[in-house]
Amino acid sequence: xxxxxxxxxxxxxxxxxxxxxxxxPDNYCPFCHPEDLTDIIAADGPIILxxxxxxxxxxxxxxxxxxxxxxxxxxxxxxxxxxxxxxxxGLYHWQKMLTSGQYDDVAFFKNYGPLSGGTIRHPHxxxxxxxxxxxxxxxxxxxxxxxxxxxxxxxxxxxxxxxxIGFWELNIIPPPxxxxxxxxxxxxxxxxQIGTHYLTHRFxxxxxxxxxxxxxxxxxxxxxxxxxxxxxxxxxxGYGVHVRPTNISATIAEIQRIYFAKE
Numbered sequence: 001x002x003x004x005x006x007x008x009x010x011x012x013x014x015x016x017x018x019x020x021x022x023x024x025p026d027n028y029c030p031f032c033h034p035e036d037l038t039d040i041i042a043a044d045g046p047i048i049l050x051x052x053x054x055x056x057x058x059x060x061x062x063x064x065x066x067x068x069x070x071x072x073x074x075x076x077x078x079x080x081x082x083x084x085x086x087x088x089x090g091l092y093h094w095q096k097m098l099t100s101g102q103y104d105d106v107a108f109f110k111n112y113g114p115l116s117g118g119t120i121r122h123p124h125x126x127x128x129x130x131x132x133x134x135x136x137x138x139x140x141x142x143x144x145x146x147x148x149x150x151x152x153x154x155x156x157x158x159x160x161x162x163x164x165i166g167f168w169e170l171n172i173i174p175p176p177x178x179x180x181x182x183x184x185x186x187x188x189x190x191x192x193q194i195g196t197h198y199l200t201h202r203f204x205x206x207x208x209x210x211x212x213x214x215x216x217x218x219x220x221x222x223x224x225x226x227x228x229x230x231x232x233x234x235x236x237x238g239y240g241v242h243v244r245p246t247n248i249s250a251t252i253a254e255i256q257r258i259y260f261a262k263e
Contacts, residue, residue: 003134004135005134005135005138006130006133006134006135006137007134008057008058008059008060009057009058009059010056010057010058011055011056011057011058014054014055014056015054015056017054018054018056018119019119019120020119020120021119021120021121021122022113022114022118022119022120022121023114025121029071029120029121029122030053030120031064031066031071031120031122031124032069032071032122034046034048034066034069037050038050038051038053039051039053041063041093042089042093044085044089045085046066046067046068046069047065047066047067047068047085047086047089048065048066049063049064049065049066049089049093049127050063050064050066051063051064052064052126057128059130059131059132060128060129060130060131061103061128061129061131062126062127062128062129063093063126063127063128063129064124064125064126064127065089065090065093065124065125065126065127066122066123066124067086067123067124067125068082068086068123070123071121071122071123072121073123074112074123074196074200075112075123075192075193075196075197076193076196076197076200076201078193080186080189080190080193083189083190083192083193084182084185084186084189086189087185087188087189087192088185090108090125090127090215091108091179091185091215091222093127094106094108094127094215095179095217097127097129098217102129102131103129103130103131104130104131104132104133104136105130105133105136105137106127106128106129106130107126107127107128107129107130107137107214108125108126108127108214108215109125109126109212109213109214109215110124110125110126110212110213111126111212112196112210112211112212112213113209113210113211113229114209114210115209115210115229115230115231116210116211116212116229117212125213139216139218140162140164141218141219141223142162143160143162143163143164143169143225144158144160144171144173144223144225145158145160145161145162146158146159146160146161146162146169146171146248147159147161147248147249147252148252149170149252149255149256149260150256150260152187152190153183153184153186153187154174154175154178154184154187155172155173155174155175155184155187155188155191156171156172156173157170157171157172157173157191157194157195158170158171158173159171159248159251159252160225161244161248162242162244163242163243163244164225164227164242165227165232165233165236165242165243166233166236166242166243166244167228167230167233167243167244167245168199168203168228168245168248168251169225169226169227169228170195170199170225170226170227171223171224171225171226172188172191172192172195172223172224172225172226173221173223173224174187174188174222174224176220176221177220179222188224192213192224192226194255194259195226196211196213196226198255198258198259199211199226199228202254202258203228203251208228208229208230210228210229210230211226211227211228211229212226212227212229213225213226213227214227
């Protein structure tokens with residue numbers, strides 16, 4: 001039987017051992033104790049890339065990218081220089097794995113909040129390398145088409161009109177082949193901070209508690225998607241129907257007014 005998507009086994013025995021500090025913030029946080037970390041691959045000050053101790057996805061290689069040494073911080077609170085340093089570090093190691101020839105594909109993403117799929121509150125990203133996939137990861141370039149919020153230094157910031165799941169998805173699209181350019185990194189970092197700040201502090205009066213950030217490499221082009229996480233629409237879960245909000249233009253106007261009006 002041919003299955004039109006990838007199925008990966010989740011090791012429940014390993015999964016039961018994973019620490020959890022999002023819903024239980026008083027639990028022990030391993031990322032707050034870098035002196036006890038093992039299998040470190042690279043570091044840039046407080047930014048650390050290491051092998052995931054809990055490799056729950058069978059047949060993959062999982063990595064954790066610790067963003068800094070402040071447990072209750074997040075992207076909106078970082079200094080611009082730290083955000084740029086983090087993005088540069090993460091993109092470099094993700095691209096290095098992608099071009100190594102060892103993997104069919106490599107996923108680079110961030111979970112934040114109780115509805116994001118994460119278990120550790122301490123700010124971190126993840127890289128999952130797939131040595132073998134039955135079919136390419138399900139990504140469509142049309143999902144990055146959207147109404148423009150702004151465009152700076154060749155980097156587009158938009159809200160998707162063909163959402164991957166539904167509702168308000170923010171896309172950041174740098175110029176092709178420019179992710180090592182300092183101005184591109186600075187602009188992408190700024191848009192990431194604006195997008196995550198808007199979702200967690202201003203959107204719906206700050207009621208969004210969770211989001212994901214996903215990075216993609218398609219047709220020699222890097223894309224980034226910031227996705228607020230709510231309860232997933234049942235029409236999408238059951239039937240794959242994507243739901244698009246009717247107030248995209250109003251949301252764009254609000255973001256422009258809050259973050260770009262003085263420019």
